[in-house]
Amino acid sequence: MNERYDDFDRLEVLTRITGILVNKTPLRIGVGREETPLRIGVGREAPLGSAVDLAPLRIVFADGRTNPYIPGSSIKGVLRSLAESIAKAQGHSVHGPWDFEAVENEAKNGEYCLICGIFGSTKLASHVRVYDAYPESYAPTFVKTGVGINRDFRGAQPGVLYTEEQVVPGVRWDFKMDVINIRVFPEPLDERGRLLRRVIDMLVKGMVQVGARRTIGYGLVELKDSRYEVYEVKGGALVKTSEGNLT
Numbered sequence: 001m002n003e004r005y006d007d008f009d010r011l012e013v014l015t016r017i018t019g020i021l022v023n024k025t026p027l028r029i030g031v032g033r034e035e036t037p038l039r040i041g042v043g044r045e046a047p048l049g050s051a052v053d054l055a056p057l058r059i060v061f062a063d064g065r066t067n068p069y070i071p072g073s074s075i076k077g078v079l080r081s082l083a084e085s086i087a088k089a090q091g092h093s094v095h096g097p098w099d100f101e102a103v104e105n106e107a108k109n110g111e112y113c114l115i116c117g118i119f120g121s122t123k124l125a126s127h128v129r130v131y132d133a134y135p136e137s138y139a140p141t142f143v144k145t146g147v148g149i150n151r152d153f154r155g156a157q158p159g160v161l162y163t164e165e166q167v168v169p170g171v172r173w174d175f176k177m178d179v180i181n182i183r184v185f186p187e188p189l190d191e192r193g194r195l196l197r198r199v200i201d202m203l204v205k206g207m208v209q210v211g212a213r214r215t216i217g218y219g220l221v222e223l224k225d226s227r228y229e230v231y232e233v234k235g236g237a238l239v240k241t242s243e244g245n246l247t
């Protein structure tokens with residue numbers, strides 16, 4: 001680590017990546033009483049007396065209709081851990097997002113690691129912004145019942161059933177992500193740009209999973225119809241300097 005990544009005093013280049021995320025397998029993005037890793041969004045818990053224990057995060061329209069959505073924070077978290085494993089495989093020393101000692105040390109020295117230099121930390125703003133992904137139209141869900149697992153003994157807990165609501169495969173979600181002050185397209189300029197480019201390539205190739213139950217293959221997504229647009233500040237104005245398809 002030796003780069004100054006706290007460069008938010010000036011905007012030099014903004015890259016916007018857009019496309020359609022399609023989930024190839026069922027998607028469970030909700031949280032319920034078993035796991036509560038997400039604390040944002042509407043409908044994070046199944047309503048009291050609801051038929052399901054684990055309900056998807058939902059946006060609620062004014063007329064009372066609801067639709068599931070994928071929180072940008074959860075997509076960003078997945079991209080971060082992918083970047084961490086690639087960086088680790090390349091021999092970089094990598095710390096987790098909740099390693100506060102490493103984060104403090106980086107802030108004290110003003111030198112941030114590759115991963116924090118992209119995704120931020122509690123001490124450094126993120127250079128990547130991922131927006132909540134909403135379905136293009138109504139997203140059907142189905143409910144699955146399972147047998148509870150006893151966490152201490154890793155065995156089935158007799159008599160304990162849970163239900164999970166999942167989004168059916170094939171739903172199209174609007175994807176939008178901004179990268180600030182890192183050049184990724186048309187060609188990456190530094191190590192952060194190259195790492196981000198690899199992560200985005202994996203999204204395009206359908207090798208990324210979001211949501212829960214990833215060990216059984218759920219939440220596999222593919223980024224389709226994806227495009228990038230690069231904007232740079234020229235003479236005080238933001239000007240589009242390049243654009244293209246990601247294939």
Ligand SMILES: [Zn+2]
Nearest residue numbers: 106112113116
């Ligand atoms: Zn770091």
